[in-house]
Amino acid sequence: MVRSESSHEAREVLDADDVQRALTRIAHEVLERNKGAHSVVLLGIPSRGVPLAQRLAARIGEVEGRDVPFGSLDITMFRDDLRLRPARGLGRTELPGGGIDDAVVVLVDDVLYSGRTIRAALDALSELGRPQSVQLAVLVDRGHRQFPIRADYVGKNLPTSTRETVQVLVSELDGSDAVLIGGTADDDPADPTREGRGSV
Amino acid sequence: MTRHLLSAADLSLDDATLILDTADELARVSDRPVKKLPTLRGRTVVNLFFEDSTRTRISFEAAAKRLSADVINFSAKGSSVSKGESLKDTALTLEAMGADAVVIRHPASGAPHTLAHSGWIGGSIVNAGDGTHEHPTQALLDAFTMRRHLSTIAGRKVVIVGDVLHSRVARSNVLLLATLGADVTLVAPPTLLPVGVDQWPCTHSYDLDASLVGADVVMMLRVQRERMNAAFFPSVREYSRRYGLDADRMSRLPEHAIVMHPGPMNRGLEITAAVADSDRAVIIEQVTNGVSVRMAVLYLLLGGSDSALGGDL
Numbered sequence: 001m002v003r004s005e006s007s008h009e010a011r012e013v014l015d016a017d018d019v020q021r022a023l024t025r026i027a028h029e030v031l032e033r034n035k036g037a038h039s040v041v042l043l044g045i046p047s048r049g050v051p052l053a054q055r056l057a058a059r060i061g062e063v064e065g066r067d068v069p070f071g072s073l074d075i076t077m078f079r080d081d082l083r084l085r086p087a088r089g090l091g092r093t094e095l096p097g098g099g100i101d102d103a104v105v106v107l108v109d110d111v112l113y114s115g116r117t118i119r120a121a122l123d124a125l126s127e128l129g130r131p132q133s134v135q136l137a138v139l140v141d142r143g144h145r146q147f148p149i150r151a152d153y154v155g156k157n158l159p160t161s162t163r164e165t166v167q168v169l170v171s172e173l174d175g176s177d178a179v180l181i182g183g184t185a186d187d188d189p190a191d192p193t194r195e196g197r198g199s200v
Numbered sequence: 201m202t203r204h205l206l207s208a209a210d211l212s213l214d215d216a217t218l219i220l221d222t223a224d225e226l227a228r229v230s231d232r233p234v235k236k237l238p239t240l241r242g243r244t245v246v247n248l249f250f251e252d253s254t255r256t257r258i259s260f261e262a263a264a265k266r267l268s269a270d271v272i273n274f275s276a277k278g279s280s281v282s283k284g285e286s287l288k289d290t291a292l293t294l295e296a297m298g299a300d301a302v303v304i305r306h307p308a309s310g311a312p313h314t315l316a317h318s319g320w321i322g323g324s325i326v327n328a329g330d331g332t333h334e335h336p337t338q339a340l341l342d343a344f345t346m347r348r349h350l351s352t353i354a355g356r357k358v359v360i361v362g363d364v365l366h367s368r369v370a371r372s373n374v375l376l377l378a379t380l381g382a383d384v385t386l387v388a389p390p391t392l393l394p395v396g397v398d399q400w401p402c403t404h405s406y407d408l409d410a411s412l413v414g415a416d417v418v419m420m421l422r423v424q425r426e427r428m429n430a431a432f433f434p435s436v437r438e439y440s441r442r443y444g445l446d447a448d449r450m451s452r453l454p455e456h457a458i459v460m461h462p463g464p465m466n467r468g469l470e471i472t473a474a475v476a477d478s479d480r481a482v483i484i485e486q487v488t489n490g491v492s493v494r495m496a497v498l499y500l501l502l503g504g505s506d507s508a509l510g511g512d513l
Contacts (some may be wrong), residue, residue, distance in 0.1 A: 074225070077237045077238065077239040077503075078237075078238060078239075082239065082503055082504055083504065084504075084505055085504055085506075086505055086507065086508050087499060087500045087501070087504030087506075087507065088508060089218055089221060090221075090222050090226070091225070092225060093225070093228060094228075123238070127232070127237075128234070129233075
């Protein structure tokens with residue numbers, strides 16, 4: 001796992017409270033923009049997008065007073081760099097009971113970087129149904145896009161150099177919430193391990 | 201990294217678990233309206249079948265197509281093999297056509313091994329049954345089916361009954377299940393157990409009723425009459441009475457036990473129709489699971505720049 005090796009001089013840019021506040025704000029923005037949570041479905045991209053989607057769904061549910069459907073969307077099979085590295089295990093795709101047809105799907109990921117993950121997610125989504133619209137929520141936007149993709153909801157804009165790594169920790173998987181930034185020599189924004197998902 | 205799947209013995213516990221976990225995720229694709237993934241687009245999978253087969257060939261074909269690979273089916277009947285073409289020339293032809301993977305079923309034990317190590321062909325070789333040697337994807341789908349019903353395999357008691365001598369399914373199952381930590385017992389008349397069975401990682405017995413006590417899985421093997429060139433048992437009636445699974449024997453199994461059969465079944469010989477059609481039999485489910493498991497194998501061998509199997513995970 002590249003992330004942990006490269007984080008030896010990592011610096012914390014968001015602490016646990018900052019992450020909580022960012023998620024709360026995103027939850028309210030989702031409600032504001034969609035005029036309520038009606039037909040909103042949150043889909044997290046494994047691995048760290050999934051707990052984030054779950055938390056956003058819980059927060060939106062608290063405000064609205066009803067359960068908001070959430071699930072996960074694995075994009076491994078749709079990556080454009082599959083042939084560049086050995087085959088790897090798959091994450092889970094799990095849609096809520098109602099499916100995604102005619103829903104407002106909010107994709108949730110930890111870091112937005114090259115945009116390739118989201119491109120793959122849009123492809124994966126089209127195999128599963130036809131949402132009314134698709135929005136994107138990310139905890140961190142670190143720039144360096146390689147596709148015409150932008151996020152609708154951003155927890156924190158983090159201007160970075162391509163030589164740095166951004167690592168998002170979530171308590172469900174890592175024991176605590178934080179966003180760390182560290183230095184490394186590798187500078188390929190297309191490398192998915194740099195988007196904060198070293199374990200895929 | 202191993203590019204080929206030739207034997208269940210080549211799979212480490214990590215490899216086998218990775219295949220089963222991947223198959224678990226891929227099984228969900230079969231429940232979707234669009235049962236297709238773009239992963240192997242542009243790759244060619246050749247089904248090279250020198251021996252009759254329905255379910256294995258169709259299963260591999262469905263698996264490759266669901267991953268968007270191009271599939272070429274080759275059966276020895278109606279090909280140049282009937283004009284006397286050798287395995288080598290057939291292999292060179294397939295290589296010239298650019299096969300990324302060759303799924304081979306052959307009556308000669310070791311044919312896939314020859315294909316993989318001869319240098320005739322550059323693609324991945326997947327053994328889909330060679331003679332009386334091995335059938336690793338069958339063992340994987342059996343393990344997958346067991347895991348779905350029993351949730352764990354380690355420590356489970358699996359009884360494999362019947363024509364072990366001619367069975368590549370039994371050999372692959374014993375090897376894989378030993379890796380996965382199951383406790384396997386082979387049951388057959390002495391004439392239908394291979395020489396050297398005591399070297400296998402399992403126990404064996406001649407007494408079916410005693411072996412069925414406490415079994416979690418009973419796997420019945422087909423009596424392969426097409427491979428029998430001698431009298432291995434006195435009569436069909438005697439065989440089915442001593443080694444066949446009937447409703448009475450099934451009723452003595454533990455509540456949660458499942459009955460498996462790799463197919464095709466000889467109803468009335470190794471298994472009665474009542475057992476085969478009961479809700480404890482997961483025989484049709486084995487076929488369904490076969491597609492998911494073969495998708496997982498093709499994906500892990502061909503999906504990336506290199507195979508995901510055989511690494512130090």
